[in-house]
Amino acid sequence: MIGAVFFIFGATGDLAKRKLFPAIYSMYREGKLGENFAVVGLARRPRTNEQFRKDVCESINQFARYSIEEDESCSSFAEHFQYMSLDINNVDGFKALRGLTEELDEKFQTGGNRLFYLALAPELFGNVAFNLREGGLLETEGWHRLVIEKPFGYDLPSAQKLNTQLRQVFEEQDIYRIDHYLGKEMVQNIGIVRFANAFIEPLWNNRHISNIQITLSETVGVEERGGYYDHAGALRDMGQNHMLQMLAMMAMEPPSRLLPEDIRDEKVKVLRSLRAFTSSDDVRANVIRGQYANGETEGKALSAYREEDSVNTNSTTETYFAARVFVDNFRWAGVPFFVRTGKRLPAKTTEIVVEFKNVPDNVYLTEKHELEPNLLVFRVHPVEGIHLKMNAKQPGGEGSVIPITMDFAQSSVVGMNTPEAYELLLYDASRGDSTYFTRWDEVAHAWEYVDKIAAAWKETTEDLQLYPAGSWGPEGANELLEKDGFKWWPVHGQE
Ligand code: BG6
Helix, strand or coil: CCCEEEEEECCCCHHHHHHHHHHHHHHHHCCCCCCCEEEEEEECCCCCHHHHHHHHHHHHHHHCCCCCCCCCCHHHHHCCEEEEECCCCCHHHHHHHHHHHHHHHHHHCCCCCEEEEECCCHHHHHHHHHHHHHCCCCCCCCCEEEEECCCCCCCHHHHHHHHHHHHCCCCHHHEEECCHHHHCHHHHHHHHHHHCCCCCHHHCCCCCEEEEEEEEECCCCCHHHHHHHHHHHHHHHHHHHHHHHHHHHHHCCCCCCCCHHHHHHHHHHHHHHECCCCCHHHHHHHEEEEEEECEEECCEEECCHHHCCCCCCCCCCCCEEEEEEEECCCCCCCCEEEEEEECCCCCCEEEEEEEECCCCCCCCCCCCCCCCCCEEEEEEECCEEEEEEEEEECCCCCCCEEEEEEEEEEECCCCCCCCCHHHHHHHHHHCCCCCCCECHHHHHHHHHHHHHHHHHHHHCCCCEEEEECCCCCCCHHHHHHHCCCCCCCCCCCCC
């Protein structure tokens, strides 16, 4: 059972409301939290404890997997919540927070354990960390951990600066950098499927796999995040983190032990082996970028990115990118990893397709057979499961071969019975398991890779391709695969 005080900085924000309070509630309902915990909500605006508790219960009503109606526990749950208005630049506020924390430690018998969750703009992380120390909040008999949201910097130098600020106060082992894709069930399942199945690992290399395709498609546009997004773009928003993390999980060597550092060491080796782009031409030959223009979905008109709120009307920010990535090591030499992500595409889908090499020319490969390569698909969202495409005899046919599929669907559609990524991650952080959080060297190598692309893109925007909102993105993304004789396999929502 976890005893701790959880500090939610940014407690009146969207993340707290949609993800964090519901995640804490699920942990509570599942008995993982027990009763020895308190949650302190912190933000600038004034709020009474009553108001805050009401907000928490409302957010649970709206967003949690477990409904409160079935169980009258919200008020007893909300008893664990306190609110304090805090100016994060003023150390006196932190000193007062220390006083409150000690009372809560006593009341809830938390063992002095403290988890600081910064659901704030990254520019504020450094100040908060510093004031936590100055305010005496780290002087405790229990553990203290810092959980931070992305983006972790804008490029390598800014990430380094941020990291230096945090490391002046926290040890690396106490910093939990969230990449919420690592909290997704099927992303966590990649390692198990790969390393716990005798028939997969022997084939998992360049002798048997021809290419790997990772798709993260979204139907949403930038919504109300235009200000942030126009500065970041798809490469920084999804590529540097979620995309490269999934690629690393697919490509890593088996860890020698199932310990966080061993697993993260293997991921770092992959990120270090990414083939760096050698020139701007090299970037343009391997990375396609696009931006959504006017379009439509199901008969409904969708406006162009440049017409979105807080977006520059001449913006050249990419809302889509696709890339051909190589991992230059013994296992993967010559195998392209094709990745793509975009906003305003026709389906919200996350999938990883592993395409195996064809069997050698043999007697089954005659004209009447539709022999297709074997595919192993990790379905992350919306369906969670594994899908295997094989060739088999057509029943009743004259010995014809047809592709068949074997499907394992973990939940028919991601929903109430699947723990939210934030639930898994918050639980892991509170029990000190950092496996599914990104270590500093992973972040740094990912920036190094992405910065080369961003630098080439800065030189000219000629290669930016517009695509209609509601379509599958720019044509260039298809050409990228055609050059190698491949095609994007349809993902869920595209078939
Ligand atoms: C976030 C990005 O990290 O991930 C968003 O900032 C994106 O732009 C989101 O929409 C997608 O997450 P999920 O879990 O909905 O696929």
